[in-house]
Amino acid sequence: MDQLRAIRYFIKVVETGSFTKAASTFNVPPSSLSRRVVDLEKSLGATLLKRTTRLVKLTEVGQIYYNDVQQIVNQLEQSHETVRSYQTTPMGRLSISSMVSFGDKILLPLLDEFNALYPEIILDVSFSDELSTLGRDDVDIAIRGGYAPNERVLAIKLMDNEFIPVASPGYLQQHGVPSHAMALKHHNGLYFKTPLGPTPWLCKVDEQWHDVSGPAVVISNNGAWLSKKACNGEGILMSTRWALAPYLESGELQELKFEHQLAVTQNSNMAIYLLYQKQRYLVPKVKAAVDFLVQKIKVEAD
Amino acid sequence: MDQLRAIRYFIKVVETGSFTKAASTFNVPPSSLSRRVVDLEKSLGATLLKRTTRLVKLTEVGQIYYNDVQQIVNQLEQSHETVRSYQTTPMGRLSISSMVSFGDKILLPLLDEFNALYPEIILDVSFSDELSTLGRDDVDIAIRGGYAPNERVLAIKLMDNEFIPVASPGYLQQHGVPSHAMALKHHNGLYFKTPLGPTPWLCKVDEQWHDVSGPAVVISNNGAWLSKKACNGEGILMSTRWALAPYLESGELQELKFEHQLAVTQNSNMAIYLLYQKQRYLVPKVKAAVDFLVQKIKVEAD
DNA sequence: AGTATTATTGTCTTAAAGACAAAAGTTATT
DNA sequence: AATAACTTTTGTCTTTAAGACAATAATACT
Numbered sequence: 174m175d176q177l178r179a180i181r182y183f184i185k186v187v188e189t190g191s192f193t194k195a196a197s198t199f200n201v202p203p204s205s206l207s208r209r210v211v212d213l214e215k216s217l218g219a220t221l222l223k224r225t226t227r228l229v230k231l232t233e234v235g236q237i238y239y240n241d242v243q244q245i246v247n248q249l250e251q252s253h254e255t256v257r258s259y260q261t262t263p264m265g266r267l268s269i270s271s272m273v274s275f276g277d278k279i280l281l282p283l284l285d286e287f288n289a290l291y292p293e294i295i296l297d298v299s300f301s302d303e304l305s306t307l308g309r310d311d312v313d314i315a316i317r318g319g320y321a322p323n324e325r326v327l328a329i330k331l332m333d334n335e336f337i338p339v340a341s342p343g344y345l346q347q348h349g350v351p352s353h354a355m356a357l358k359h360h361n362g363l364y365f366k367t368p369l370g371p372t373p374w375l376c377k378v379d380e381q382w383h384d385v386s387g388p389a390v391v392i393s394n395n396g397a398w399l400s401k402k403a404c405n406g407e408g409i410l411m412s413t414r415w416a417l418a419p420y421l422e423s424g425e426l427q428e429l430k431f432e433h434q435l436a437v438t439q440n441s442n443m444a445i446y447l448l449y450q451k452q453r454y455l456v457p458k459v460k461a462a463v464d465f466l467v468q469k470i471k472v473e474a475d
Numbered sequence: 476m477d478q479l480r481a482i483r484y485f486i487k488v489v490e491t492g493s494f495t496k497a498a499s500t501f502n503v504p505p506s507s508l509s510r511r512v513v514d515l516e517k518s519l520g521a522t523l524l525k526r527t528t529r530l531v532k533l534t535e536v537g538q539i540y541y542n543d544v545q546q547i548v549n550q551l552e553q554s555h556e557t558v559r560s561y562q563t564t565p566m567g568r569l570s571i572s573s574m575v576s577f578g579d580k581i582l583l584p585l586l587d588e589f590n591a592l593y594p595e596i597i598l599d600v601s602f603s604d605e606l607s608t609l610g611r612d613d614v615d616i617a618i619r620g621g622y623a624p625n626e627r628v629l630a631i632k633l634m635d636n637e638f639i640p641v642a643s644p645g646y647l648q649q650h651g652v653p654s655h656a657m658a659l660k661h662h663n664g665l666y667f668k669t670p671l672g673p674t675p676w677l678c679k680v681d682e683q684w685h686d687v688s689g690p691a692v693v694i695s696n697n698g699a700w701l702s703k704k705a706c707n708g709e710g711i712l713m714s715t716r717w718a719l720a721p722y723l724e725s726g727e728l729q730e731l732k733f734e735h736q737l738a739v740t741q742n743s744n745m746a747i748y749l750l751y752q753k754q755r756y757l758v759p760k761v762k763a764a765v766d767f768l769v770q771k772i773k774v775e776a777d
Numbered sequence: 778a779g780t781a782t783t784a785t786t787g788t789c790t791t792a793a794a795g796a797c798a799a800a801a802g803t804t805a806t807t
Numbered sequence: 808a809a810t811a812a813c814t815t816t817t818g819t820c821t822t823t824a825a826g827a828c829a830a831t832a833a834t835a836c837t
Contacts, residue, residue, distance in 0.1 A: 175793095175825075177479035192784060205826055207785060217558045226783045226834040234561045237757065239556035252543035256519045259536045366719055455539065477794075477824095494815060507795055511814055528803040742813045 177249075179213040180242050182206045183221060187239050188329040190229055247311070255455045263461040264293035271316040274396040274416050275445060276300040280316065283469050289464065294458050302368050302394055313459050314466070315448045318367070327454070328446040329463070331470045336372070336411045336437045339426040344406035354378070354431040360387040361408030365437075372437035374411055382439055400426070411437055479551075481515040482544050483488075484508045485523065489541050492531055528731070529539035549613070557757045565763040573618040575746060576698040576718050578602040582618065585771050589764065596760050604670050604696060615761050616768070619663040629756070630748040631765070632730035633772045638674070638713045638739045641728040646708035656680070656733040662689040663710030667739075668696040676713055682743055713739055 185195035186206060196203040214220050221235035231239055258265070271280050277323075278299070286297060286360055318334050339356070351357055354376040364371045364386075374386045390408045393399055396416050403410040404425045410417075420426040453459045487497035488508060494601055498505040516522050523537035560567070573582050578600070586598060620636050640659070653659055656678040666673045666688075677687045692710045694699055698718050705712040706727045712719075722728040738745075749768060755761045 175477045175479070177477070178825085193782085199826090202827060203784070204786080204828085208825080211785090217555060219558050219561060221558075224784065226832090227836090229784090234558050237561075238554060241557070241754070242551070245551050247555065248550075249544070249547050253519060255543070255661050256521050256536050256540050257521075259521060260540075297548065426683060452543070480794085495813085503794090504796060505795085505815070506817080510794080513816090526815065528801095529805090531815090 174212050176213070176216070176272075177246075179209040180246060181214055182209045184239065184243055186222065186229060186304075187208060187231060192229065200431065209338070251453065253448075254438050255452065258456050258458070261457055262293065263291050263458040266295045266297050267314070267458045267462055268297040268299070268312050269297050269314045269316070269462070270301060271447050272318060273300045273394070274303055274413070274446075274472050275316055275318075277397075278416060279470065286469075287465050291458070291461055291464070294461070301435050310386045313449065313453060313456075314462055316445060317448060317468065318443065325451055326448050327451050328448050329467055331445045331467065332415070333441045334445045335414045336435070336443070337414050337417065338374070338407045338409055338411045338429040338431075338435050339403060339421070340406050340418055340429060341406045341426055342424070344403075344408065345427070347406065351429065351431075354385050354433050354435060355383070357385040357409065357435075361390045362387040362398045363402050363408045363410040364389055364392040364414055365396065365399060366392050371407060372411060375439065376431070376433050377435050377436070385435075407447050411435065476514050476518065477511075478515070478518070479548075481511040482548060484511045485515055486541065486545055486548060488512060488524065489533060489537075494531065553752075553755065557754065559729045560758050560760070563759060565593050565734050565759040567760055568599050569616070569764055570599040570601070570614050571616045571618070571764070572601050572603060572614045573746075574604050574620060575602045575696070576715070577618055577620075579699075580718060580771065581607060582768075585768065588771075589767050592767070593760070593763055596763070613757060615751065615758075616764055618679050618747060620745065620747050621748060628750050630750050631757070631769055633747045633749050633769065634717070635773045636745045636747045637716045638737070638745070639719065640676070640711055640713045640733075640737050641705060641719055641723070641730040642674050642731060643706050643708045643728055644726070646705075646710065646721045649708065653731065653733075656687050656735045656737060657685070658688040659711065659737075660689050663692045664689040664713040665701045665704050666691055666694040667698065667701060667712070667714055669692050674713060677738045677741065678733070679738070680734055680735050680748060687737075696765045714739065 182195065182205075185198060186192055189195045189198070192206050192210075194204045199206070210222065214222075217238070219234050220232055222239055223230045223232055223235075246446060260439045268285075269280075277300075280298075284298065288294070288296060316331070340360075348360060351360060352376075355378075357376075359376055362374070364373075366372070371389075371392050373384050376383050376385050387409065389401070391402060396412055399410050399412065400420055401418065402408070404420065409429070410426075417426060417428075417445070421428060447463065447470075449459060449463055484497065484501070484507075487500060488494055490498065491497045491500070494505045494508050494512075498508045512524065512666070516524075519540070521536050522534055523540055525532045525537075526533055570604075571582075571586075579602075586600065590596070590598060613777060618633070642662075650662060656676075657680075659676055659678075664676070666668050666675075668674070673691075673694050674688050678685050689711065693701070693704060698714055700711055701714065702722060704710070706722065711731070712728075719728060719730075723730060749765065749772075751761060751765055754767065
């Protein structure tokens with residue numbers, strides 16, 4: 174029995190929920206899949222699928238098995254790609270996942286340059302603030318803030334991700350410039366929301382953390398929109414220095430400085446990391462992109 | 476092409492270093508292996524093996540590929556065992572790896588009991604202080620001291636692993652009872668050696684660590700031998716409280732107490748952990764053993 | 778209830794792996 | 808240096824397993 178083929182069939186049947194649909198993706202008759210999956214079940218001594226003519230569902234062990242083999246087949250595929258592309262020029266589809274805000278401001282311009290450099294690499298870029306599970310999905314490179322990666326994933330710090338409080342001159346004129354961090358509690362807040370929830374205003378005084386968040390005006394994960402609102406004088410915003418840079422330069426917003434520095438998390442080493450799977454660095458396209466991005470962004474940050 | 480079969484052939488060829496030897500383990504002619512490996516190499520577009528008639532060696536990519544697929548095939552095998560044994564009574568070979576000293580004193584008596592409880596489980600117990608790479612090898616359960624496991628491995632703390640200094644009454648009469656930890660520097664040392672090297676005598680005074688190791692008489696990883704020497708009054712020994720318990724009770728050795736407690740590592744949470752792979756807990760024999768050992772040892776520790 | 782869809786089963790065909798013998802290439806020994 | 812011993816590869820045939828296609832059985836929707 175071609176075990177691996179049977180497993181691939183099984184996986185596809187689970188994913189499509191149908192023998193017929195799965196069969197069509199392999200260009201073989203459904204009967205083949207049916208037979209192979211039965212073979213597999215016999216060899217395992219367990220039924221993996223509950224078949225009703227209308228839909229195919231996983232059994233309890235089937236679910237366990239599916240989770241395992243899905244990942245295993247994925248790994249195998251990656252390993253084959255590593256060998257196949259070993260010592261060739263960078264080429265093929267490269268999928269990058271980035272935080273939304275970072276993508277707009279910094280990543281996209283760089284990718285244009287990257288594209289010109291490696292025309293044989295087809296970029297597949299998606300923006301999302303969700304913490305994608307690198308390795309599970311087929312994302313080659315992910316860019317995320319403040320991340321604790323697992324052992325198989327390598328993280329390179331690209332740049333700091335310092336959050337600073339800002340407000341428009343108009344707002345400060347009307348409501349006064351807060352002299353002490355504690356005073357922020359009486360100011361209107363425009364809150365940035367990460368996948369982990371809204372970011373509070375925190376402040377460390379005498380080794381003690383205080384939440385100095387003021388009443389919320391809006392909460393959003395859309396940085397540009399929040400910045401607009403801040404410019405309109407609707408409240409105080411805490412966002413990353415690099416996202417606010419253009420507004421600070423134009424004077425539309427100004428940074429608030431306090432004796433006790435503000436933060437949005439007690440975890441001090443907030444930074445932006447580039448993540449990739451260790452083994453995948455052997456694939457030329459991945460190596461090219463990692464090296465390029467790290468070099469470009471680290472230089473820019475200086 | 477039966478990819479998986481080809482990969483299994485390839486792995487065996489690498490392990491045995493010979494097509495002929497590998498072929499005999501599969502009970503097929505060597506020509507089959509030769510053909511399948513060539514197929515595999517063709518499909519990957521790379522040569523994996525450097526064949527000279529006398530020995531077969533891996534190429535550079537071959538080495539990378541071998542590391543990958545060896546692990547992948549292992550995972551697949553484990554996954555199949557999980558399914559096959561799902562909801563059956565605990566049975567089959569169970570391999571346990573334990574630290575030497577812990578094995579003698581605590582584990583073996585328990586395993587006799589375990590064996591009586593689950594006669595269908597064939598125990599394969601090996602003792603070694605080397606840090607075995609759980610998952611890479613086929614060890615189901617490992618027992619180790621002070622371990623930082625990876626994400627796929629679960630660690631359950633079985634008991635504390637407190638090191639205490641002891642000496643025989645004779646030794647103390649002859650050399651005097653050290654009044655302060657610092658005084659140990661002038662005492663003969665019997666040093667216990669872990670895979671990470673000999674264990675120094677450390678002592679924390681005013682938030683500052685000091686090495687108070689005295690001149691070494693012997694260094695060994697054999698706890699029983701060191702204990703004997705300590706009984707003979709040859710020096711001061713630091714070993715685990717549970718290993719020394721019988722000598723302390725009989726009065727052959729006595730514990731030295733200091734204002735500033737001694738340790739053999741700055742890492743405070745030294746303890747003995749039971750380690751196993753998360754997924755493998757689904758295999759009845761593994762679950763039975765983990766549950767049994769945890770329960771028994773935790774109860775004994777009270 | 779009837780129809781359409783879907784999985785399974787039966788039978789034949791095709792493709793791929795195994796068996797066995799022979800050849801080619803290496804290393805070690807005489 | 809040449810031969811002997813061993814190992815991998817190649818050639819040819821046989822056997823085994825997967826694919827093709829039609830037919831059947833079973834289920835859900837109209």
